[in-house]
Structure formats: C-alpha cells, structure tokens
Amino acid sequence: MKKNRIILTLVGIVIVVVGIITLTVRNSSNKRNSSNTITIGSIGSDVQIWKHIADLPETKKEHLNIKVKSFTDGISLNTATAEGKIDVNAFQSYAYYVAFNKSSKVGKITALGTTYLEPMGIYSNRYKKVHEIPNGSTIALADNPANTARGLKLLERAGLIKLKADFGSLSGTSAIADNPHHFKFKEIDDTTGPRIMKDNSIAAVLIGNTIALEGKLNVLKDSIFHEQVNQSTKENINILATASKNKNDQNLKKLVKIYHSDSVQKYIKKEFGGTKIDVQKPLSYFEN
Incomplete structure (x- = not known):
C-alpha cells in the first residue's frame, strides 16, 4: 500500500x-505574439520618425512599447529581421524587399503594410535639366540590384535611355535597349551619392530620398528630375517588414495603422518637406 x-x-x-x-x-x-515591446530597426531619417511614434499617445493607448535601433545598411537590417533579432524594419521599398527574399540564405521576411513613397531623384551640381547632360557623360547609379533597376527606369522616364521590353525589378545596365547619348554608368554605394555629386567626372547621380535627406537635399526642390506617385512606381513604395513567422502578430500590424494616423503624417510632412509621400495601399496592390 x-x-x-x-x-x-x-x-x-x-x-x-x-x-x-x-x-x-x-x-x-x-x-513575440504576446509581447507589447517591439524593436524596430531603421535607417537614416526613418529612425527619427519611429522615435517620434514611440512617444505618441496613440502608441501608448495601444499599450505598445517601441524601441528603435539604427542601422547603416539594408542587408544587415533585413538579415537581423529574418533572424528575429529585430521585430520590424522600416526602411525599404517593395522591390528591395523582393530582391532580399530571392537571395536570402538566412530566412524570409514578410511585408506588414505600406508606408510611403520617397521619390528617387536625378541630381547634378553642373546641370539644371536632364537634356543638358552632355553625350558621353558618366551617370552614377546605386550598386544594389533593386536600386540599380529603379534608377534605370527613372532615366528612361526622363527620356535619356530606352530599356528592353523584358526589363525587370532586378535588371541592370545590360538590359538597356538604346543609349542614344552614349552615357557611361558607374555603380556606387548608394549611401555615397551626395558626396559623389562633387566629383567632376560624374555628370549626374541617382539618389534615393533617405540618402538625399542625409545629404541635406530635398528631392522636390534640388533634383533635376524625380519620380512621381503612379502605377509605374508602385514597386518603390516603402513597407514595414517582419520575419515570416510573425506575419500574423496583431501588435505588429498596429504599427501600420499608427503610422498613417493624422498626427504622424503632419509631423512627417513638417519635418521632411513633403518628400515622404503617404501611401495607404493593401499589399494586394503590388500584385495587380
């Protein structure tokens, strides 16, 4: 017993x-699903935006505790996000996101929602209009596939080159169909764009707005040509992204709603001179 x-x-x-x-x-x-503390990784001016959002009454009302970490390059930030070291990142275009997922060896990331379009611009210290750029000049482009393709599409819209019919979101200079002005193209680390403008061997530089802002440039005022918000630039809309395993996290989804709130948009417009154009679209918009 x-x-x-x-x-x-x-x-x-x-x-x-x-x-x-x-x-x-x-x-x-x-x-991750039950935690109200969210670590957001970002680059450049977006760090400032998310630090502002972290202190807002709207954020406190949703019982979210946001911590913001600053990064200097997109690859390391996406890698940290895919590995779960960062909960959400806020820095990249949809095209950049697609390119990362295609090449990633550390895991996939998932889009949570859209934020804005920052127009890419063509900048020059010597020329005021794109048609003034002399034949045979060297034009600087970003050296990562997504932004190289984006820059080439902008040059086509400016009437400077013609691209092949099968040109894609990751195509490079080999996909140029016609280069009537015999331009040469130099691929650069896109974070150096504002500095490269001072190089006399470069006639024009294509710079994304996040980097342009760091160089005290306003794309709407200082570029000689820039993107417009329309169907042709939808892949350039910025998104919030997280590790694929977190795609249904409701706390992370709240960030999209807070970002588009009136108070946040007023702050962004005031601080960045209208260069971050608010875009509220469903993720299905990218598939149409």
Whole structure:
C-alpha cells in the first residue's frame, strides 16, 4: 500500500514537471505574439520618425512599447529581421524587399503594410535639366540590384535611355535597349551619392530620398528630375517588414495603422518637406 502511494506520488510529480516544461516552452514560442515591446530597426531619417511614434499617445493607448535601433545598411537590417533579432524594419521599398527574399540564405521576411513613397531623384551640381547632360557623360547609379533597376527606369522616364521590353525589378545596365547619348554608368554605394555629386567626372547621380535627406537635399526642390506617385512606381513604395513567422502578430500590424494616423503624417510632412509621400495601399496592390 505504501509502495503504491510512493509510485502515485512520483507519477504526480512527473506530470506536474512535464506540465511546467510544456507551458514554459509554449510561452517561449509565443513570446513575440504576446509581447507589447517591439524593436524596430531603421535607417537614416526613418529612425527619427519611429522615435517620434514611440512617444505618441496613440502608441501608448495601444499599450505598445517601441524601441528603435539604427542601422547603416539594408542587408544587415533585413538579415537581423529574418533572424528575429529585430521585430520590424522600416526602411525599404517593395522591390528591395523582393530582391532580399530571392537571395536570402538566412530566412524570409514578410511585408506588414505600406508606408510611403520617397521619390528617387536625378541630381547634378553642373546641370539644371536632364537634356543638358552632355553625350558621353558618366551617370552614377546605386550598386544594389533593386536600386540599380529603379534608377534605370527613372532615366528612361526622363527620356535619356530606352530599356528592353523584358526589363525587370532586378535588371541592370545590360538590359538597356538604346543609349542614344552614349552615357557611361558607374555603380556606387548608394549611401555615397551626395558626396559623389562633387566629383567632376560624374555628370549626374541617382539618389534615393533617405540618402538625399542625409545629404541635406530635398528631392522636390534640388533634383533635376524625380519620380512621381503612379502605377509605374508602385514597386518603390516603402513597407514595414517582419520575419515570416510573425506575419500574423496583431501588435505588429498596429504599427501600420499608427503610422498613417493624422498626427504622424503632419509631423512627417513638417519635418521632411513633403518628400515622404503617404501611401495607404493593401499589399494586394503590388500584385495587380
């Protein structure tokens, strides 16, 4: 009888221990879904925006605690996001996001929602209009595939080159069909764009707005040609992204709503001179 009691007691202890371990594992796996603390990684001026959002009453009302980390390049930020070291990132265009997922060896990321379009611009210290750029000049482009393609599309819209019919979001200079002005193209680290403008061997530089703002440039005023918000630039709309495993996290989805609130948009317009154009579109917009 005593022996049976001991056996039952031991069985009970085992059941309790297993239950505790199971609960601990389950809580650990759901930690991201139940946590109100969100770490956002960003680059350049977007760091300032998310620090502002972190302190807003709207954010506190949603019981969100936002921590913002600054990065200097998109690849390391996307990698940290895919690995779960960063919950959400805010810096990239949809095209850049697609390019990362195609080449990533560390995991995939998922779009949460749209934020804005920052027009890419053509800048020059020497010429005021694109048609003034002399034949045979060198034009600087970003050296990452998504922004190289984006820059080439902008040059086509400016009437300077013609692209092949099958030109894609990751195509490069080899996909130029016609280069009537015999331009040469130099691929650069796009973060150096504002500095490259001072290089006398470069006639024009294509610069994304995040980098332009860091160089004290306003794309609407200082570029000699820039993108417009329309169907042709939809792949250049910026998004919030997270690791694929977090795609249904409701707290992360709240960030999209807060970003588009009136108070946030008034702040962004005032701080960045209208160069971050608010875009509220469903993710299905990119598929049409």
